[in-house]
Amino acid sequence: MRRTFLGMPATAPRGVGHLRGDESFPAAARKALGDAQLRRNLRHATTTIRAKSGAVIGEVPDWQELRAAGRAIKSDTMARLPELLEQLEAAVTGAGGTVHWATDAVQANRIVTDLVRAAGADRVMKVKSMATQEIGLNEALEAAGIEPVETDLAELIVQLGRDKPSHILVPAIHRNRAEIREIFLREMPDVDAALTDEPAALAAAARRHLRRTFLSTKVAVSGANFAVAETGALAVVESEGNGRMCLTLPETLITVMGVEKVIPTWDDLGVFLQLLPRASTGERMNPYTSMWTGVTPGDGPQQVHLVLLDNGRSAVLADAVGRQALHCIRCSACLNVCPVYERTGGHAYGSVYPGPIGAVLSPQLTGVADNASLPYASSLCGACYDACPVMINIPELLVHLRSQAPHPRSEAIAMAAAAYTMDHPRLYAVAQRAAGLGRVAGPALPPPLNGWTASRDLPAAPPQTFRQWWSENRSES
Amino acid sequence: MNARDTVLARLRAALAGAPPTVPVPPGEHRRQGDLPPGHPELVDLLEHRLTDYRAEVHRVAEAAVADTIAGILTAAGAAAVVVPPGLPTEWRPGPVEVVVDDDLPADRLAGLDGVVTAAAVAVAETGTIVLDAAADQGRRVISLLPDLHVCVVRPDQVVATVPEAVARLTPGRPLTWISGPSATSDIELNRVEGVHGPRRLHVVLTDG
Amino acid sequence: MRIALFVTCLADTLFPEAAKATVRLLERLGHQVVFPEDQTCCGQMHVNTGYPDEALRLVRRHARVFAPYDVVVAPSGSCVGSVRHQHAMVARRAGDERLASRAEEVAGRTYELSELLVDVLGVTDVGAYYPHRVTYHPTCHSLRMIRVGDKPLRLLREVRGLDLVELPQAEQCCGFGGTFAVKNADTSTAMLADKMRNVLATRADVCTAGDASCLMHIGGGLSRLRAGVRTVHLAEILAATENTETAGERDRLGVRP
Ligand code: SF4
Numbered sequence: 001m002r003r004t005f006l007g008m009p010a011t012a013p014r015g016v017g018h019l020r021g022d023e024s025f026p027a028a029a030r031k032a033l034g035d036a037q038l039r040r041n042l043r044h045a046t047t048t049i050r051a052k053s054g055a056v057i058g059e060v061p062d063w064q065e066l067r068a069a070g071r072a073i074k075s076d077t078m079a080r081l082p083e084l085l086e087q088l089e090a091a092v093t094g095a096g097g098t099v100h101w102a103t104d105a106v107q108a109n110r111i112v113t114d115l116v117r118a119a120g121a122d123r124v125m126k127v128k129s130m131a132t133q134e135i136g137l138n139e140a141l142e143a144a145g146i147e148p149v150e151t152d153l154a155e156l157i158v159q160l161g162r163d164k165p166s167h168i169l170v171p172a173i174h175r176n177r178a179e180i181r182e183i184f185l186r187e188m189p190d191v192d193a194a195l196t197d198e199p200a201a202l203a204a205a206a207r208r209h210l211r212r213t214f215l216s217t218k219v220a221v222s223g224a225n226f227a228v229a230e231t232g233a234l235a236v237v238e239s240e241g242n243g244r245m246c247l248t249l250p251e252t253l254i255t256v257m258g259v260e261k262v263i264p265t266w267d268d269l270g271v272f273l274q275l276l277p278r279a280s281t282g283e284r285m286n287p288y289t290s291m292w293t294g295v296t297p298g299d300g301p302q303q304v305h306l307v308l309l310d311n312g313r314s315a316v317l318a319d320a321v322g323r324q325a326l327h328c329i330r331c332s333a334c335l336n337v338c339p340v341y342e343r344t345g346g347h348a349y350g351s352v353y354p355g356p357i358g359a360v361l362s363p364q365l366t367g368v369a370d371n372a373s374l375p376y377a378s379s380l381c382g383a384c385y386d387a388c389p390v391m392i393n394i395p396e397l398l399v400h401l402r403s404q405a406p407h408p409r410s411e412a413i414a415m416a417a418a419a420y421t422m423d424h425p426r427l428y429a430v431a432q433r434a435a436g437l438g439r440v441a442g443p444a445l446p447p448p449l450n451g452w453t454a455s456r457d458l459p460a461a462p463p464q465t466f467r468q469w470w471s472e473n474r475s476e477s
Numbered sequence: 478m479n480a481r482d483t484v485l486a487r488l489r490a491a492l493a494g495a496p497p498t499v500p501v502p503p504g505e506h507r508r509q510g511d512l513p514p515g516h517p518e519l520v521d522l523l524e525h526r527l528t529d530y531r532a533e534v535h536r537v538a539e540a541a542v543a544d545t546i547a548g549i550l551t552a553a554g555a556a557a558v559v560v561p562p563g564l565p566t567e568w569r570p571g572p573v574e575v576v577v578d579d580d581l582p583a584d585r586l587a588g589l590d591g592v593v594t595a596a597a598v599a600v601a602e603t604g605t606i607v608l609d610a611a612a613d614q615g616r617r618v619i620s621l622l623p624d625l626h627v628c629v630v631r632p633d634q635v636v637a638t639v640p641e642a643v644a645r646l647t648p649g650r651p652l653t654w655i656s657g658p659s660a661t662s663d664i665e666l667n668r669v670e671g672v673h674g675p676r677r678l679h680v681v682l683t684d685g
Numbered sequence: 686m687r688i689a690l691f692v693t694c695l696a697d698t699l700f701p702e703a704a705k706a707t708v709r710l711l712e713r714l715g716h717q718v719v720f721p722e723d724q725t726c727c728g729q730m731h732v733n734t735g736y737p738d739e740a741l742r743l744v745r746r747h748a749r750v751f752a753p754y755d756v757v758v759a760p761s762g763s764c765v766g767s768v769r770h771q772h773a774m775v776a777r778r779a780g781d782e783r784l785a786s787r788a789e790e791v792a793g794r795t796y797e798l799s800e801l802l803v804d805v806l807g808v809t810d811v812g813a814y815y816p817h818r819v820t821y822h823p824t825c826h827s828l829r830m831i832r833v834g835d836k837p838l839r840l841l842r843e844v845r846g847l848d849l850v851e852l853p854q855a856e857q858c859c860g861f862g863g864t865f866a867v868k869n870a871d872t873s874t875a876m877l878a879d880k881m882r883n884v885l886a887t888r889a890d891v892c893t894a895g896d897a898s899c900l901m902h903i904g905g906g907l908s909r910l911r912a913g914v915r916t917v918h919l920a921e922i923l924a925a926t927e928n929t930e931t932a933g934e935r936d937r938l939g940v941r942p
Contacts, residue, residue, distance in 0.1 A: 006478050007486035030871045039875075045666040052666075059602075062506045069504035079495060082488045095649065101481040153672060154663035170663055177664050199669040203661050207672055214673070215583050231648035241621065241659040241674025248617045249583055259484065266648045270640030271506065273654075277603075281662045284526065285603035285639075288674060289654035290617075296651050298580065299616045314487035320495065339858045343875045377869060379862025379876070380733060382829035395830075399771075402735030415731060419739035422694070422725040423746055432698045455874045456905030459699055466692050466701035470720050474708070 010103070011367040012312035017105040017136040019312070019366050021350015024373040028348035029340075038174050042345050045173045046336045052282030053333065060278065069271045070390040074327035077264060078317060084229040084262045085308060091232025095294020097304040104311045105135035111307050112137060112221060112254055113144045119252045119303065121146070121219040127236060127243045128152035129223025130168060130330055131256045131309055133352040134365075137221065148221070149213050151242035153206050160187035166346030166354060169280050169332040174345050177202065203240075210242065220246035220301070224257040225329065226272060227306075230265045233293045234306065237276055239286050247290050253301035258309050260317075260326040272329060275389035280331035312365030321400045325361045327390045334384035334394060340377055349374065356384035360397040368404040375401035432465050508644075510602065510637020519601040519635050520682060526604025530657030531670050532678040539631075539683045546570040546593055546627050549679050555590035558627075559619050563612025564593060568629060578619050586618060591625035592675075597652075599635045600642045605656040606630060606680065607642060617651055626675040628655075631683050686716045686806070689754035691747075691795065693764045693897070694726035696918075700897040706924035707760045707798060710811060713924070724750045728775070729767035734864045737775045744772045748787045756805065757795040760920045762827030762895045765797040770830060797827065798920055799836040799895060809839045815925045816846030819917075820889040822880070822903065824896040825858050837895055837919055844922060846930075852892075853883045861902035877906045885912055895919045 012019055021028060032038060057063050077084060089099045102108035112132075116124055124141065126132065126148055138148040150159045157172040158165050161183045165171030172180065181197040188209050195205055222243070226235040234255055236243045247253060263272065277286045295304050317323050335341045335355030346354030351362035351371065359378055363371035375398050384394040407415075421427045464472075478486065512519050524534045537545045547570035550558060557574040559581065569575050576589060595613035596606045606628050608614045620626055636642050646652060659674030670676065688711055696704040708718045728743030747768065751757050759765050772788035802808050821841060827833045841849050860866065860876025880903060884892045892907070892914055894900050904916035 006483055007490060009487050009491040026869050026871065029869065033871050033875050041665075048666045049662075065504060065506035069506045072502060072504060079492065081492070082485050085485070085488070101479075101484045103480050103483050103487075107480055151673075152663070153661050157663070170666055172663060173666065180664060199661075199664040199667060200671060202664060203669055203672045210673065211587070215587060228648070233648055239659070239668075240661045240663075240672035242672070244617070244621050244653065245673055248621055259488065267640070267643060270508075270638075270643040271504075273643070274639050281666075281668070283530075283656070283662075283668065285600070285605045285654065285656035287530075287656050287658070287660045289652075291652040291654075293649045293651075296610070299610055299651055300618070308484065310484045310487060314484070314491045317488060318491035339860070339876050340869070340872055343872055373868075375735075376865065377872075379825070379858050379860060379865040379873070381825035381858035381862065383825075383856075383858070386829055396770075396774075399733055399735075399737075402733070403737050405735055407735060411734075412736075415734065415736045415739050419728070419731055419736070419742055422728075423742045425723050425725055428725045455870075455877070455909060456902065457908040458905060459901055462699065462701050464701065466697040466704040467720070467722065469701055469705060470708075470722075474718075474720065475722075 009314035009318040010312070011315045012365045013104050013106060014370070016109070017134055017311070018352045019134060019362050020370050025348055025350070025377040026373060028350065029344040032344045032348050038345055039343060041174055041176045042342055045170065046342050049282050049336045053279060053336070056278045056282055056284050059284070060274065066271055066274055067389055067391050070275050071327065073263060073268050073271060074390055075324070077262060078260070078323055078326055081259065081262070081317065084264055085259055087229040088227055088232060088262050091229065092294055092306050095232050097232070097294035097306055100305060100307045102307055102309045102311070108135050108256060108307055108309050108311065109137055109140035112256065113140060113146065115252070115254050115305055116141065116146050116219050117144070119219050123147040123149060123217055124219045124221050125149045125151050125213055125217045125246050125250070127220065127222040127238065127246045128155050128171070129221070129256060130352060131223045131258050132221060133165065135256070135309070135311060137256070149217070151210055151213070151246060153203065153240055156206055157183060160184070164347055165352065167332060167335060168330050168353070214245040214249055218250055219252045219254065220250040221254045221256065222246055224255050224261055225276065226269060227257060227262045228266050228269065229262050231293060233266070233291045235269065235289060235291045237286050237289045239281065239288065241288055244288055244290055247292060248300050250301050252303040252305070254305045254307065256307045256309060259313050276329055276331050279333040279387070279389035315367070316364040319364065322364050322397060324392050325357065325364055325397060327392050328357050328361065329390060331389055333387040333389060337383040337387040339381060339383070340379065349377065356394045360394055360401060363401055368401055369406055372405045375405055429467060507638060508640050510641070512637055514636045514641070515632040519637055520632050523599055523601040523604060523635050524682060526601065527657065527680050530604055532604070532657045532680050535679065535681045537681060537683060539685050542568045542629055542681060542683055543570055545681055547572050549627055550591055553591065553625050553677065555625055557589050558591040558593055559586060559589050559623060560593045561613055561615025561619060564595065565613065568593065578615050583618060583622060586622040589623045591627060592620050592623045593627045593629070594620055596628050596630045596634060598642045598645045599630045600639055601635055601637050603639060603656060605642070605654055607646065608653045608655065609646060609650045617653055620653065621674060624675055625677045625679070627679045627681060629681045629683065632685065686756060688716050688718050688801070689751060689757045690718050690720050691724060691751065691757050691759040691764065692720065693759055693761045696760055696897050699901065700918065703760050703897050703918035703920050706918065706920040707758065710920060710924040711758070714806065714808065714811060721750045727764050727767045729764060729771065730863055732767065732771050732775060737778055740775050741779050744775045744788060745784055747772065748784060748791050751791045751795070752787060755794060756801070757791065758798055758801045759795065760798045760895070760918060761897060762797045762824050762831050762833060763898060765795055766826040766830035768792045768795050797831055797833055797895060799833050799840055800831070802840060803836040810843035811840065811923050813844040813923045813925050814846050814927045814930055815844050815922045816930065817891050818848040818850060818889045819891045819893055819922065820850045820852045820884060820887040821855070822852055822859065822892055822894040822899065823855055824894050824899045827895045828856060833895065840923060847922070850887045850889050852887055859899050859903050861899050863898070866902060877902060881906050881910065881912070884914060889914060891915050891917050893917050893919050893922055
């Protein structure tokens, strides 16, 4: 409905990009749970990162104050988003860059494709970016005869393995070193057959493989971690130096950024550059952070473009509770602490945004009906909320989105009936005793509740309810 | 409506009825550390943090910088290095070939063994040096392609915290924040050094 | 002190021993327990499953039933969490600001059992005797929603005869999550398997917690394994004394899986 009104908040269109899975979360999770290797890899990786992150966060005396500052800056940003974007646009343009606006994935893909064509290139090198994965840019480029080359090691592993990313920060987290070695041996034409599975050796192989690409590719596409409205500076946070290569060497740089990535002031960087690395890779600081403002004559790309992407974000912004999902700085801490993610991995979430943040962001970007099982993909244990460096209350959001999800009819009827009964103590007492009697049948529940009793026994029914005991033993009346 | 107007109109419609903007409270987080820039303990901390992330640190007198750099380069077997045009001439290492950057093409830079630069600021708590493309640091690309980066940092450039560094930097300049050599955490989430950026980082900390 | 018992629908229906233990314990400590009989359910299941509109009447009931009392206690971190963090939200969502502030007042006087004992009544030694090897699972809502911290452990450490053993990876969710265990049964089961492995590694006889729901989940799994570990609510351990333990009530006290 909404989409038919230009200028009204709109969800991300279907048929383009990667925000919707092919199957529901429980169905996809079931497959992942059967893969013992995957679960070992995930457990190892998430356990490692939790320990590292916990240690470096422990060094920061004002971590909680920083989190609060991060949240405050982000909620202020959302409240002033249109003005800040206009300010950013003016600053970038003033510094020699060109700003483009894209209402959705289709438009963004077209803008980037046209820019690459205009630069006369048939290949682009890419810095890992969630936004370009979200819109399916690689597929769009390929369809236009342009070869996208992923330069981030994990993205390269995923691309060479014809695989899908499964984690925001470490897209190949589902692969261990032995599997990565096999992919490299199979897919890198010039690789040394004696390659070992030592991480340093694998990294060196990627270095050799990509060097020529870096030196000879005329166009790069990046995302941005932050964009400073006040100054027009864009920032990319990375580890390997592939980002620096892409941001420095080509003639043309195209950055695709979700509108929510803007921050108001230069000083705000001082907050987020502390929060992000410690929460994400568990480092005091990531090896490289690059910042650029439009064009610097004689240094780096001389054609600089910024594509500001909506693709459903306006719809998220329109929900006063749901809006905080836009505060996300994509650190992935919530994935690493999530007991569900640790067991299912990222693919089960269907969207490029997995884990707890994916469970609240994807359904909002697409409309809850298109990702209806995701808000339920959580036990509401709250570990994500504690870990989030910008204090996004993910459990609250999950519950909020559940209320918007289409409910199975039988469940809705049962829930309404239960609420009615529970609002009538007499009926309730009768139902309680029936619940006890019902289980005389045995230690299992009928469908649809048998999912629970498939692997657990129900408790034996007590001889009397508490309120029966109370009226016999304590009640004065 | 064009895309720009559509996006802005959507965002404005999304916020319609939202409570008016409240200014962000300044917050209680630290804007600076307990120690003033250049304090010896900060320099010690910087050394410790850099070393922790596999950078090699050399503490030397200002007068010994050139010899120290020469020693690093010789030990690494570096025959030719690039330097930015504004690098103090007294820092230039004698025994190796020094190429002053003059818009050298990337291929040429990639063929050189090392690079020597100054820095704009360093953050002790995080073990970070920041380059801001000033004349003594040069274009971003020169500190990227050679495999060995030697960076000279003076004590007055060492601040305790990230916010202090942000405050010292000039918005608008191209900035590169460097914390140790190139690394990746992509394989089983363990940090390993050496991917695309310089695989060796030497930081020369001077005494003045 | 006069304390109103918010029994929770689960303890009322399936785990009355935990509720009775709460009554006995507080009476033993010299307090008067009252049970407002018009209470039913806090509505958490409705809210967490996506039915806040249906929960509204239960929130209204809860706020009305407990409004007259100065102190309310529940043997459940989860239900206290619902009262504290969901009730006002449900009311506001329905545009009922008066109910929201009533609910907030009630929430401000509602305590989980270990909170009541340690923070309000100022006791950690409740005079209990429980000669068993016990491990404690901090349930997610106790730990992260209402943040009871180490209060349950401080209470358990004072129980005579009790051998408290630390649970590895204690802070990991057991996989219950209400409807999560039904809608995502496979993932829930995988989480439960790890929790049980950790419980068994302690070689405890008893696994305790402050929430009957999680204990039902863990106990249901352990029962299926025939592992010989019982799940017992924290209130039952704190209510146990030399008399109950020697009077052959031991079995009756256990929340039998
Ligand atoms: S929701 Fe929070 S913890 Fe999760 S990725 Fe975003 S910023 Fe990080």
